[in-house]
Amino acid sequence: MTADVQTQKAQVLGVKGLVKRYGGRTVVDDVSFHIQAGETYGLLGPNGAGKTTIISMVAGLIPAESGAIELAGSAMTPANTRAKGNIGLVPQELAIYPDLTATENLLFFGRLQGLRGQGLKDRIAEVLNLIGLADRAGEQTKKFSGGMKRRLNIGIGLLHRPTLLILDEPTVGVDPQSRNSILESVEGLATEGMAVLYTTHYMEEAERLCDRIAIIDEGRIQAEGTRGQLVELTGGADRIDLHGSGNTSAAAAALRLLPGVQQVDGGASGLILTVHNGPGLLAPIVAAAGRAGMTLTSVEIVRPDLESVFLHLTGRALRD
Ligand SMILES: Nc1ncnc2c1ncn2[C@@H]1O[C@H](COP(=O)(O)OP(=O)(O)OP(=O)(O)O)[C@@H](O)[C@H]1O
Numbered sequence: 016m017t018a019d020v021q022t023q024k025a026q027v028l029g030v031k032g033l034v035k036r037y038g039g040r041t042v043v044d045d046v047s048f049h050i051q052a053g054e055t056y057g058l059l060g061p062n063g064a065g066k067t068t069i070i071s072m073v074a075g076l077i078p079a080e081s082g083a084i085e086l087a088g089s090a091m092t093p094a095n096t097r098a099k100g101n102i103g104l105v106p107q108e109l110a111i112y113p114d115l116t117a118t119e120n121l122l123f124f125g126r127l128q129g130l131r132g133q134g135l136k137d138r139i140a141e142v143l144n145l146i147g148l149a150d151r152a153g154e155q156t157k158k159f160s161g162g163m164k165r166r167l168n169i170g171i172g173l174l175h176r177p178t179l180l181i182l183d184e185p186t187v188g189v190d191p192q193s194r195n196s197i198l199e200s201v202e203g204l205a206t207e208g209m210a211v212l213y214t215t216h217y218m219e220e221a222e223r224l225c226d227r228i229a230i231i232d233e234g235r236i237q238a239e240g241t242r243g244q245l246v247e248l249t250g251g252a253d254r255i256d257l258h259g260s261g262n263t264s265a266a267a268a269a270l271r272l273l274p275g276v277q278q279v280d281g282g283a284s285g286l287i288l289t290v291h292n293g294p295g296l297l298a299p300i301v302a303a304a305g306r307a308g309m310t311l312t313s314v315e316i317v318r319p320d321l322e323s324v325f326l327h328l329t330g331r332a333l334r335d
Pocket residue numbers: 037042060061062063064065066067068069184
């Protein structure tokens with residue numbers, strides 16, 4: 016039903032069969048997806064999954080081995096400078112001048128993008144509001160927190176009103192409070208009707224921000240859809256995280272034999288189980304793990320989420 020509504024909107028980005036190899040190794044493998052106007056689309060995957068390589072090709076920074084990228088109706092290649100004008104790319108690294116104020120940074124980068132005069136000043140005022148920095152606009156950015164600097168970085172990418180804004184892991188390395196203010200700024204972009212391509216390895220961010228999500232691992236899209244569609248792939252199973260030490264391999268073998276346990280995987284600090292009716296199975300699971308020689312420090316039942324989907328698709332935890 017959602018798809019029917021979405022197909023009525025204009026497609027901003029279409030990616031088909033994208034491939035990239037480095038030294039004979041395929042790091043992006045037959046990746047296809049599309050993004051519509053006003054949609055926030057997430058690439059969710061662990062470090063090294065190929066997210067940055069995909070967006071570098073989409074932004075025309077590096078050539079694709081094969082495949083096609085269509086942006087706002089024209090083919091995107093590193094040589095197509097006009098198509099690049101439709102993109103705002105916010106890289107992981109900060110690109111702002113510490114001795115300039117927020118406004119001065121925006122003026123500088125706005126002029127680089129060919130904006131001038133009152134139009135530029137008006138747009139800067141709009142952007143400062145969008146990123147929540149209007150009341151700090153006159154301060155040198157060296158006095159800003161990490162999150163404020165990241166938001167200004169996003170603001171620079173927004174100045175020329177791109178059709179597609181690409182954000183590459185914008186919250187990596189910032190404290191939780193700053194992260195929240197960055198996420199609020201990104202949520203505000205939807206009100207501008209912009210299409211957003213958002214990469215992250217945090218499933219909470221993908222769940223909160225993205226209308227549709229591609230789960231990516233080892234260069235391939237493993238699954239794609241809304242959060243609800245992706246969670247359905249797990250068959251509605253619960254996850255039980257057993258934290259502890261001792262004989263985890265014997266515990267894993269014993270737990271696989273328990274009725275109702277569908278899958279047992281090794282996690283960072285114990286075992287991760289995929290089960291039907293988590294609450295009902297908790298007691299026999301704890302008992303079986305103990306008998307097999309595992310010493311438990313904590314047990315957690317998790318209702319299906321994107322972490323469960325990743326585990327279901329790859330047999331590995333997203334967080335490891
Ligand atoms: N210029 C390059 N030369 C060789 N290998 C590369 C190059 N760029 C990326 N890779 C490899 O391609 C794979 C995907 O990297 P990529 O940076 O796209 O992953 P990612 O999902 O963005 O992860 P991260 O968040 O760590 O950047 C990795 O194995 C990486 O080592």
